[in-house]
Amino acid sequence: MKKERVKLTAAEKSELFAEGVITVVLLLLLNLSIIILIHLAILQDENLVNGIYFIKMNMTFAGNYHIWSWQRIFIMMMAIADVIVVYWRLIRRYHQMQLRHVISELHYIADGHFDHRISFAVRTDLQRVIDSINSLVDSTVNSINEERAIEKSKDELITNVSHDIRTPLTSIIGYLGLLKTGNVSPEDSQKYIDIAYTKAEQMKSLANDLLEYTTLKSNSTKLQLVPLHIYSMLEQVEAGFELEAEKKGIKFEIEARPKSLTIQADPEKLVRVYNNLINNAFKYGQGANKIKLVANLVNKTEVELRVENNGARIPEKALKKIFERFYRVEGSRNKLTGGTGLGLSITQSIVELHHGVIRCESDDNWTSFIIRLPLDPKKTRLT
Incomplete structure (x- = not known):
């Protein structure tokens, strides 16, 4: 101007x-x-x-x-x-x-x-003062907006955690109250105990995910980098989901180019990334019968990892928010899909710890989570 x-x-x-x-x-x-x-x-x-x-x-x-x-x-x-x-x-x-x-x-x-x-x-020289004032105002406004965003984020965190804790806790108290009266049959007692136990497991999962999310966001988290053979890791990941995939009628396809592809990474955390993405495909990839785990060497410094399923398409609007904590594609806290809404946020945090980036693409044929990682996070940072 x-x-x-x-x-x-x-x-x-x-x-x-x-x-x-x-x-x-x-x-x-x-x-x-x-x-x-x-x-x-x-x-x-x-x-x-x-x-x-x-x-x-x-x-x-x-x-x-x-x-x-x-x-x-x-x-x-x-x-x-x-x-x-x-x-x-x-x-x-x-x-x-x-x-x-x-x-x-x-x-x-x-x-x-x-x-x-x-x-x-x-x-x-007064022009330099004017430019400095405008820059200072821009910096101040950005700081104010960031502070407001942090405050809003804290409020949303408290609201979402309170909701996710209160819902199973209410069920647990309700069913334990029924058991406490002693006016239920043995069959109903076992049913109520099973439901209460399931709800308690949900609360435990939320607590674990929340702890992991806050830990990953802190500066104290350190990676344990070791040489990781990608194809072998993908085979282990597939084996862990073999029974569940069989029940859902889903088949895995594994590809690594080259097959000897090896990167410097934290195995435990990278496996967690795959577990989160595959669980996400199981929960939200309605109609899917195939999940692809693909790894490609892009160049001498980067590798691309893809987790793809041929299930239902993710709406364009949801793609922009899919990595936000507590966000769920269905737009409500669906009891059927469950989950804490932190899985993809944790996934993104782990990828960023490895100095990588992650994005999601979805059309009528495939939904793909695409990860770019450096071969050695100590030497390269992707943006």
């Missing part, structure tokens, strides 16, 4: 004009006084008069033109000096007016108008 120069008010223009008039009057009086004093001094010294006359008569130019009289030369020099002084006084006063405008704009911003910026431009 092109910046305009400072626009002076009518009062400021009048002030500038008055400054010029007063300066001119004072200079004319000063010049007149100097001319009179010099004239009197010269007239009192006959030798000085003769010397000036001699110089004037002997200094000629082309065409036998003589030099002007000393009065004219002196008056011309004073006129040039007067112009310089008038310009200096006016430009000095103009810069003072610019500074007043800057101070006024600064007070306006300080009153809480943080969306306002000093938009005019000047040609002095």
